[in-house]
Each structure stands twice: as structure tokens, then as C-alpha cells.
Amino acid sequence: MKNSFLVLLLIAFTFPVFGIEVVSLPLPKSDKIVVKLMFRNGSMMDPKGMEGLTNLTSSLLLDGGTSKLSSGQVNELLYPLAARNYSSTDKEVSTFTFEFHKDHESILVPLIIDFFMQPGFHEEDFQRLKSNQLNYVNEVIRASSDEEYSKMALEDLLFRGTNYQHMVNGTTSGLEKITLEAVRNHFKSSYTTEGLMLGIAGNYSAGMLATLQNAFNKLPAGSGVKSVAGKANTPNGIEVEIISKTNALGSAIFTGFPLPVTRKDADFAALMVANSWLGEHRKSYSRLYQKIREQRSMNYGDYSYIEWYENGGSNMLPQPGYPRSSNYFSIWIRPVQTAEGLIKQYPELSAITVGHAHFALRMAIKEMKTITDNGFTKEDFELTRDFLRSYIKLYIQTPAKQLGFLMDSKFYGRKDYIAELDGQLAKLTLADVNAAMKKYWQTENMFITIVTDDSEAEPLKKSLMNNEVSPMSYSDALKASLPATLLQEDTEVSKVPLNVKKVTIVDSDKTFR
């Protein structure tokens, strides 16, 4: 295996000197400069009753101008430069990224500094951004993508009662209470040098790094009090929350349970191999995909995760900027058909009362249990491990990605996660992977969230709660072409017992309030 991409990483440097930590990645052949600031202040730092405050503060810092320039003037300044400024707030960090051409270093550097040292905090920008964030929580998340909705609902269930529960965008009641004064105060207390990391990559001048470093060292020092990330709740059996809405064409499903392992731990590499085989994101060679989509065409795809995966509907590869110390395992089953939809499409299915959700869940859980119980074959282990050794290098194809993953590495106490992971994977044994699955994976206790049509909610609840047989329902045209072995497997899967202990139905209007 050729590992020459790693050469790029060897020239990355870290300077843990004088306050803030600096990660630099000089790329003298590039036309571009990337600057990143990662604050240790994600949504878990939102004060109770003001959920969404960190995200709103970050939005206002970048889209609210400075004390010298209004937001409109900043837009005018940046327009011809095509510079990209964006922020992302996650549970434990807020990351600001600035991508610009090397020609514009002298314009961007003072502006980047002003965003934080002399923020605008103008009332009209605050009202605008607050209204948009509230609109996202009240309307957009519920009505734009049922897949993203079910993912957010799963986190709400997993972390209920903790500082990890609410979406980074917040809650209705929390956002309504936020004032501009609260934003100013949050900025002073939470955007500090404590844990701040400055990243720089590309073709930047000798003085640029020092200028930025000196400027950001002048941010407040912070209180020294560290927030502790909320841990995922342990489900009692399988606990299902069905979110009922009108006019949903499918049932969007996420499942999950706590996972006490992150990138900092030695077992993470072993779990990565196990997970890649079971459900590598957007890969047709994973087991869940083959069983649910490829063999049965129940939906568009089925994947599993051992850490947060940002915007899986759009991203083919993992994104940096979402490091977390509190973790969980999850399975994503993309929308499957409801009974109402199937009956409309195929008259021969007029007698069914439940769509494909129950069967799909049984299939996914059965596959996970089988691999956990039986372990990998040597061939599957080697193929999957070797795949990952090559694949992880695709995570860092651009300067922004290289820099982002280096900065995430520091969060986990690692120097260079991608390079180190390659070494870990190289040393991994079949026994390591099989042992890790047995240690961390199980199928008896999980949370499940399903966003579905109101016509499906009650029948699905009854089917799940009573562990009813859930035969797979194919159209006659498809069924006639399927082999007997597959139909036999369907019969077995339809009876797989699930340890369902609780099923509740929540009206869509009641979520994230």
C-alpha cells in the first residue's frame, strides 16, 4: 500500500507556546490560505434556559459585522475576493473557518481579528439571525428532511436531561429568551483563550501567523472551570420514539446506544473496522446496505457510525470540526415505505397495515447481532482493514480538511489522527476487532427514533410493542423474481424478537420546544 499522501502531513507543526495552541501547515505551492479558530465552547456551554446561545453568538460574530464595518460593508469587502467565512457550532467546540486567496492576506487578517476583538453585535443583525435560528427550530427541521429530523430526535432522546440533549440550534423556549445582552455576556465568558486553537494552512506570509497569534492571545483568559460533557443515557431495553407528522411519504429511522470510546482510545481503530464492514457511510460494500437496499430495495441506503457524522445526506466523507468526548453508536436507516404509500403503489398490498420500518429494524439489528456474536472471518477483516488504510487518506484531500483533521487530533490528545490511525490499523488483529465488538456492541438496549406519517404511527407502535411478525411486503412483480433463499430469510427476519420495552408517539409539533 502506497502511503505517500502522509508526506503532506509530516510538514505540519504544532506550537503549544504562549497561551493559545497553534497548528500550522505551510503549503508554499498553494494559492490559498485557510485560517481556523476552534473554541472549546460548543452548545453544551449554553446556559440552561438559553439553548442555542452559542450557535447564535457564533453566527453573529461572523455575520454581524464589526465595530468598524456593518455586516453589509463586510459583504461588500469580501464580495470581489470570493473569500469564504463560515462557522460551525457543535456540542463541544465552535469552529470558525476563513478561506481566501493569498493575494488577499492583508485584507483578511485584520478583518479576522476584528471579528473577535471588535465584534459588531448590532441589534438588527442580532434580530435577523435570531429569527432565522428560531425558524429553523420551529419549522425547518420538522419539514425539510425527515432523515436529519430523526437524527436530531435520536440525540434528544439519548442525551435527555443533559447538556448534550438540545440541538446546537437550540430550543424554541431557549431562543425566545436570548437577548443581545446575553450574547455579549456569553461572548465574554465563553470565547476565551482557554482551549482555543488557531490553525493556519496554505501559502501564508512569515508574519501572518505571529500577527494572528498575538491578537488572539489578547482574548480573555477564561474562568478555568471546565464543563463536563453529558453522557448518553443507557436505554432500558429497546425504547422507541415515533414522531408523527402529516404527509410523510416514508419512515426515517435512527437507532443508537452509548459508546464509551472515542478517537483518543486504542479500541477505536478496531471498532472502525467492525463498523466499516457493517455500515460504512455511503458504501455499497457494507452489510446493512447489501441486505436492506441492494437485496431488498427497501430504501436508498443503510449505514452505521461509531461517532457523529456531520450532514450525512450531503457529505460522502467525514468532515472535521465535530470532535466529541461523549459518544454513541448509531444506525441510520434511510426512509422506508409506509403502509399507506405501498397500498397506493401496489393494489395487491391492500391488506397490509404496517410498512417496512419494523422489518428493516429487525434486519439491521439481526445483522449487527450476528457479526458481534460470530466475529469476522480473516478475509473480511483483512479486506476491510486494508480498505480503511487507503480510504482514510481521502479524508484530507484539501488544505482545509488537512488542517481541520489536525486540529481535531489535538482535541483527542493526538498529534495527527489520520497518520496515527494508519499505524493502528496496520497493527490490528482479527482478535482485536472481534473482542472490541463483543465489548462495546449489543442489540438488547437501544434508543430508536422514527419520523413517519400519522397513518403509520399507531399501527407501527402496536407492531413494535407486541413484537408482531412483520412480513416483508413486496409488489407481485418484484416478489416473482426473488429467489426462494431470500424469501426464506425474510420469513426468519420477520420473526426476530426485539427487546422492545417502550414505544411512545410524539406529535411533530411537540419536538424541540
Added chain:
Amino acid sequence: MRILTPIILLCLLTATVTAKDILPYPIQQKDMPNGLKVVTIPYDSPGLAAFYIVVRVGSRDEIEKGKTGFAHFFEHMMFRGTDKYSKEQYSDVMKSIGASANANTSLDRTVYHMTGNASKLETMFELEADRFQFLKYSVQDFKTEAGAVKGEYTKNNSSPYSRLYESVLNTAFDIHTYKHTTMGFLEDIVDMPNQYDFSLEFFKRYYRPEYCTIIVVGDVTSDRVNALAEKYFGKWERGNYVTSILQEPVQTATRYFHLQVPQFPPYLDIKFKTPAFSLENNDYHALSILSQVLFSERSELYKKLVVKEQTARNISGGVYPTRDPYLFSASVSLVKAESMAALKKEILDAIEQSKKTPVSAEILKATKDRIRYSFAMSMDSPDAIANAVALYTWVTGDPSSINRSYELFESVTAADIQRVAEKYLVPSRMTIATISPDEKPILD
């Protein structure tokens, strides 16, 4: 009735583009005798290569009734194996080379791509050549895959924007195949399992060398790429099918579509029929610049409606490069549905103003700078470069037209912008689509 056929706009000879072009890397192109084009772009990405195949077939080519969505469905079928590599073997080999691979389909094209270890380039060639020439799937696989397409439709359908888009095309077009989305109509998707025989015909028509361009970017040389292309694609037989697409009749009046959705941000989408992408004139490029002048975050409209008055959450606009006439778009996400008529007036007034008052030299220069810098900064990986070249390949048939297109952006004058606004952004070419909680939108 006019028949549109693929037009090769520039002479396609082996060529190296000079350093003054917008793409700072040489495009090394070889045209094979069977019609296949092979493009190599060496790029400093040690050990990494992006391997793309652009097929100039998309939903535009779905001319038969009941076959909407077929180009996209067929893209799915391309992963279902051959005699040499069953779908399981194909998956195993793909996994063994550790590449990121996928495909996507749009109006005018289907693109297959894999990015991975450059030392595996020969395996990439072998796998792709095998399925592009010898694809073979069972009736069972065909019927099964149709369900996955329905799953894709189902996931998309939860977005009101997705539902609106489907209806906007259906409203704006009468007979051109842009009337349907690339995903297709649900009734046609449900019927896909019954179209096995047509799928064989589809493969025979379009998966031919004259429809395809291979683009390889990264740690590669053209000698190596061309040798592999000859070895694996050299015996691929040229086809002879040409799609006959009905020309859309002239629209004579504004059209409307409304989607009633409660508890969702009201939305106004104004479309105008605009010309196909062309390198013969700068109409597309002038419209593209105008859309940025009118609707970017720097625009007067954005400052007024989004920042000051806050009646809009966002505004955006643009024009998409297509082979046949398509749509210019101006969209607003509203704070309140009651503002629908006022915001419609604001947008139409701004468009009317653009016909009367020339864009200032300062804003025109700033917009051209923005386009140039945006492109330069986006060229930071083999994938990004391959994608950019792929776009110009499918829309013109000529990979190096990317450089000519950016020359046309530079050529746009304030008078050009007034001219295209006057010519294309008129009520008789307009379709107004809306989302609001109301049964009918209040537009006047």
C-alpha cells in the same frame, strides 16, 4: 419541430492549454478513433488520482412517455455487475482499492467517479472498462434496484423545496424533456421494474464511446493514462444513436404554481426561460453575472430585504449551464407569507431596473473578480478539478471549453447585461412558484 442533437462546439484535437487560461493546469487530451475522449490533468497530489467518466446522457434524453427518471435509474444499474465481475466481486475489488467511488445523474449527463490511490489506476480502468462495455444484470437485480430509486424519491420528497422543484419544471415546460426532474415522476418510478427490455436498449444507445469522456486528474501522466485507455477501452465499439428532443414552444404568458405547506417558511421562486449554455455568445455569462449583481449578499436587494427591513430570510439567484434552454432563477425565503406580493414586486422591479440602468463599472469588475477568485480557490484537489472539467465536458462536449467559458465571463459588458435582461427576463417567459400556508398565494 426542431431536432436538437449533441453539438461538438470546438475541434477536439490533442492539445495543451496555455498558462494564461483560467485552469492553471494543462489539459492533455487524446481523441480515440472510436470517439472516446481521454483527458489527463497532472496535479500535485502525491499518490492520489481522481478518475471520472462523463456520459452525455441525462434526463434530457428521456424522450419516451413513461420513462422519466430512467437515466438516473440506469446509473444505479451500472453497479450491478458483469460476467467477469459480479456485483459482489465488483464491490470486493472496489473495497480492496480503498477508493471513494460513486455516480450521479443530472439533466444532461451521468458522471461516474472514483478517487483513490494513483497506484491502482490500472484497476480503475479495468473495472470501468468492463462494466461500460459488458454490463450484465439479471431481471431480479433490475426489479430490485428500482425500489432503491423509489427510496431515493421518498427521502427527497420530505422537502417542500424538492416537491416544488418537481412541479415548477412540470409547469414551466410543455414538451421538452426538462419538464421532468432527473428523479422522474413517481408513477414512472413505480413502473420501473417492468422496463427491463428498455434498459437493454438504453445501454445500447448511450453507453458508447462517442458519448463518453474519461478525465483523470492527479499523480498521473498522460502517457500512462492514454496507454491504459487504449488497452481497456480501445476495442469499445462506437454506436450510432442520436437523441431527438422536441423543442419547447415559445411561452406566451406567465405561469403559476403554488404548494400549500403549513408551518414552513414561505417561499417565492421566480423563473424565466433562458437560453442554453453557449460558447458562441456571452448570453449565459451575462445572465450569470446579472444574477450575482441582483441577488448576492452584496446586492442592494439583499441589504434592503434581508438586512434592513428583514422581510426576507434569504434571497438567491442563478442560472444553470444546460444543453437546451432552461431557467434563470430568483428565489426568496420570506419571513411572513403576507409579504409575498411586496417581495415579488421588489424582485421584478430590480430586474426592470437592470434593463434601464447599466451596472456600474465597479460592481461589474468586482463580480468578475469574484468569479475568477472563486474558481481559483476551488481548484484545490483532484476531485474539484475533475468536477470542474466534467461540467464543461457535458455541457459543450469539449473539456477545454472551461477556459473559453471564463474568457466569455471577462467579455461581458454592462450593455450585455442590459441586453440579456431585456431579452429574457420578461413576463411571457416567467413562471412563478410559491410555498405558503395559504390555499392560494397573494401575489398582487
